[in-house]
Amino acid sequence: MPSHRLKKITIDDLELIGYSVAAEENVIAIPQLDVCFDIGKAPDQVVSINHVLITHGHIDHSAGLAYYLSHRKFLGIKPGTILAPANTVGPIRQIIDAWGQLDGSRIPAEIIPVKPGDEFQIKPNLYARVFPTKHCNGSVGYTIIEKRKKLRKEYTKLTGPQIVELKKQGVEIDYQIEIPVVSYLGDTEYVDYSQLDYIANSKILITECTFYEDEHRGRSDLGKHIHVDELNGLLKAMNNQHMIITHATSRTPVKFIKQALKEKLDADIFEKTIFLMDPAKRAD
Numbered sequence: 001m002p003s004h005r006l007k008k009i010t011i012d013d014l015e016l017i018g019y020s021v022a023a024e025e026n027v028i029a030i031p032q033l034d035v036c037f038d039i040g041k042a043p044d045q046v047v048s049i050n051h052v053l054i055t056h057g058h059i060d061h062s063a064g065l066a067y068y069l070s071h072r073k074f075l076g077i078k079p080g081t082i083l084a085p086a087n088t089v090g091p092i093r094q095i096i097d098a099w100g101q102l103d104g105s106r107i108p109a110e111i112i113p114v115k116p117g118d119e120f121q122i123k124p125n126l127y128a129r130v131f132p133t134k135h136c137n138g139s140v141g142y143t144i145i146e147k148r149k150k151l152r153k154e155y156t157k158l159t160g161p162q163i164v165e166l167k168k169q170g171v172e173i174d175y176q177i178e179i180p181v182v183s184y185l186g187d188t189e190y191v192d193y194s195q196l197d198y199i200a201n202s203k204i205l206i207t208e209c210t211f212y213e214d215e216h217r218g219r220s221d222l223g224k225h226i227h228v229d230e231l232n233g234l235l236k237a238m239n240n241q242h243m244i245i246t247h248a249t250s251r252t253p254v255k256f257i258k259q260a261l262k263e264k265l266d267a268d269i270f271e272k273t274i275f276l277m278d279p280a281k282r283a284d
């Protein structure tokens with residue numbers, strides 16, 4: 001029996017499984033890419049995923065780190081890799097070590113400090129690129145990018161042996177292309193993220209939208225979050241095929257959220273959006 005009931009969204013060959021409620025828990029895993037964005041309270045279903053990408057240290061995003069690591073130790077699998085903003089790594093280590101002391105045995109951990117602009121290899125052709133967000137000190141987001149080699153146009157008509165010959169001579173016959181698969185903004189206030197083309201062109205965008213009521217308009221600035229009134233402008237500038245909306249509060253009824261999204265977003269943008277916590281969506 002899994003510890004949580006998670007939402008599941010299937011987009012072509014990718015599954016997004018997660019849970020996202022502001023101040024409560026935020027975690028979204030994509031098993032096919034072997035990444036988990038933030039860890040929430042470490043639901044059982046994400047423990048086998050080898051890369052956890054932490055956006056910032058707020059407890060609703062990072063509380064489960066020690067449990068994730070300790071559960072993996074219990075299952076006899078390697079610690080997994082945690083990417084986290086450089087300024088959060090010290091406190092994360094302290095928490096993990098403290099739990100190790102309480103538990104009576106050290107919890108192994110591999111924590112990689114990251115900063116905007118860094119890239120980390122997830123699989124041979126898959127990378128996590130780090131970008132800055134505007135939420136709290138050191139907060140970041142991540143884009144998962146597939147890198148492929150493509151044969152240069154002038155060589156496409158050559159035969160296999162001819163290509164092998166050119167390679168032997170040291171001729172650069174191919175070039176690299178980047179396919180941004182998914183971008184996760186974590187928590188952020190409104191920023192024109194389309195300035196970063198790998199975010200604008202990601203197949204999937206996962207964005208927060210915390211506030212929906214008119215009277216909360218001022219509050220989104222205070223908490224460094226996005227208000228639904230800012231969402232259309234953010235999404236209109238993007239080319240993403242699928243836009244996943246996360247991080248609403250439990251105080252706003254889902255019906256109200258869905259109505260607000262429908263009213264405030266252009267019809268073509270609304271068509272592309274999925275509200276992660278929509279009760280109509282399948283839960284696992």
Ligand SMILES: [Zn+2]
Pocket residue numbers: 056058135187
């Ligand atoms: Zn936060």
